[in-house]
Amino acid sequence: MIIVNNRDKLDWHEDMTVRDVLEKMKYTFSLITVTVNGELVQKIDYDTHIVPDNARVSAFHLAHGG
């Protein structure tokens, strides 16, 4: 189990990547900053950065509407 944005619970699986987390959360916005256990993950690493079990993931969307 991992926790996203200090609230949402997500089932964990082996070799779960940041991209997997974003897809499961349906996070498609272009300006998202991701940290895993406090460590910043660059966009280029979304497909390869493995999210460990019990991780706390932050997917910070920067948007303020029109």
Added chain:
Amino acid sequence: MSGVSKSKTNVKKIEITVNGKKVTVVRDTFLLQAVREAKAAVPTLCHHKSLTPSGSCRLCVCEIETRGKKQLVTACNYPVREEISVETASERVLTRRKLLAEMYLGRWPNVPIIKKIAKSLGITESRFKSEHTDENPKACILCGRCVTACEEFIQEKILDFAGRGIRRHMTMPFGEVDPHCVGCTSCAYVCPTGAIEIIDDLNGPANPVMIRNAGMKINAEMATLDKSQNKMRALGTATIVEVMDAYDLLPVMNHQYGSHPDTPKIGVDLLKEKYFTQGTADGCWKGCSMACSKAVDGFQLKTGPYKGQKVTVDGPEYETAAGAANMGCFDMDFLVEFNFYCDTYGLDTISLSTTMAFVMECYENSIITTEHTGGKELNFGAVGEVLECMHEMARGEGFGVDVGQGVRWLKNKWIKELGADPDFLQDIGMEAKGLEYSEYVSKESLAQQLGYTLAVKGPQHDEAWLIFMDMVNNQIPTDEDKAEALYYYPLWRTWFGLLGLCKIIWNDVVPADNNKYPPTVAAKVPGHVANFFKFFEGMTGIPLDEEKMLNQSARVHNFQRIMTRMLGFGTREHDMPPYRAVGPVTKKEYESRAELYDKQMKEIIGIDPEGKTTEEKMKITREYRMKKYNDVCDVVYRRRGWTKNGVPTIARLKELGIALPELIEIIKDDQEV
């Protein structure tokens, strides 16, 4: 499993060797950046970090080896796509580089940057002097940065080269000052020699250089970052139609739902592919480097006084497209025609679509019938009937006249004349203070519910758009956090709005390093707040910080709130939302998100929904949500220095230095705290 492993291969990263040193770079990184990451010194003349590299000066030449084959390449525009070995100062490289430097020195012997590069290569004299040698230390060295900046920063082509060979020179068309030049100063900003100087100081700014430098930072970000962020230059604000749908925030059928399978029919991909025709910049003002406005050319109208004519339509923007979803009209031809006639008739697309959406829901609930609509069957999605209502409105005829009065007026009329249920109409009539809601679903963001209703003018989101911060990021979880956001953002946005600065350059493109801040700070986009403060200081000579800015804005904001009070609004009862902005009004609406609402009931409210009817669950949800709304409203009022009834306290006015007798007279009887 614990810790982070990176067992998967990242095919987007490549390892290269620079002067024998291993460096890992992202695929397609230009070689110049890669060698600099390896701390190798490579001279450049035409290169600028914010411009597309051209390789024209060739000073950055390096020798690369790929699969046993060696070649010289210009590092600034050579993309790394495979493992290579790089020599930045091989004998072959240095021979070429020195020859180039000597030639530059021969043509422009006194230009500091050329002298410096030549000296670094051991050259102080040139063999190549001629009648074209220019002794001016600020001579144009034909690097082309200004030409590229004009095109990439503000999407103009005012500067270019003319002449061939030794007669090549930089100029405007026909050697005259081009009237399209607005003096944006981009060319001067990137010029490495000072050949282009800015001498104007229109409006007598205290520090024009400070303003220019901050402006240039913004222009450079537009050119380099927007294409990988929100793509506002290419797509405009309509780019977020599908985004809002994906996050359940696109208002569908009078704000009942947040998404719809037909959204792509009014989405930006279709607009880009088949409708947007103007490939050039279309900014609010000539010289805007964002130029996010878009247009549709040659659109043939199907209805109204201009039926059959081909017209140019300025838009559609996000709000107009979302308004179509709100009316259930997922039809791009309709959307563009609706946009055109709103502009032509002088109608606000937001107010009209939200009003029409209300009318449609009333029609579907048999509160009104064709008898009242002049025979029009105004179900959701009735595109032809919506357009006909608009034309009636413009002609001052029929049912369109009623629609033109807006949601509040219609509610009152139908309650009074038709005996409609006032509670239901209040719940679904998306207006507050008499203004129609803009096009975002706020049900799952308590902060946004108040962002809408506490806005001075009514539920428009230009004071605060906090949905992602609240609903998605969960970064303002407590009442106090929400109240702080509802203190800061309305004041910040009011402040830069008063200065005439644009919201889009604040946070629709953000600095590349904005992710170094924690979320609550990153949300403010500190780099861009600093730019805006520099605009202010550059103009007035007065340095600014956050506290001073907030106090400046609070003076205006409180003044506005008191004016609102004077006009009969500006108290708590007028800050109350229609319930649909807070939660599900109908059974169908609740059941469309039953899983979410039931989960919230169990985990947040602390009541087990098991065995309860939908009506019972709706009641529990409503009581909880309205209580939370009022709780946070109390905290926001306190944070703003207002009474429990939402009126600025006299003490707050004194603190801000605006305790004018005229203002106190308006609020003196509303001071119970």
